[in-house]
Amino acid sequence: MKGILIAILVMGALLAASVWVSVSVWTSMDGGEIAFSMSWHGWLALTLGVVLTTALGIGLMALVFHSSRSGHDDLDDDA
Template sequence: MRNIILLAVSLFALLGFALWGVWELWFSVDGEVVMSIHGFIALAAGSVFTLLLGGGLMWLAFYSSKHGYDEREIDPDDEL
């Protein structure tokens, strides 16, 4: 249990540092960054949707593998 908590804290810390880095890089570019609140909402929604889609597809891959959907069906009449 302690390892899981340590892993979660480490991953959230890395996520925080990555978000901080993106924030700093975004606003440090030369020139004025012009994006409305609607642009930020669309960017956030697209990012969240992409992460959910990737996570869902990974879950489906692990689920199908664990429950035998990826196994080759063997016909008893076939010769090995």
């Protein structure tokens, strides 16, 4: 149990460090102003793209698990 807690803390620290570096690089390149000047069409397209891509990934992974558990991926010995 202690090993899992240490792993979670290490992964959390790596996540925080990567977010900090990403924000630092983004703001040092004057990218911070560009993101906030996007029109609502841009934000809508970005949001729909993220949501639909995530939904597609979740749906495809669900099909993979369903196919694996229902026996569709098993070899057919009669062929």
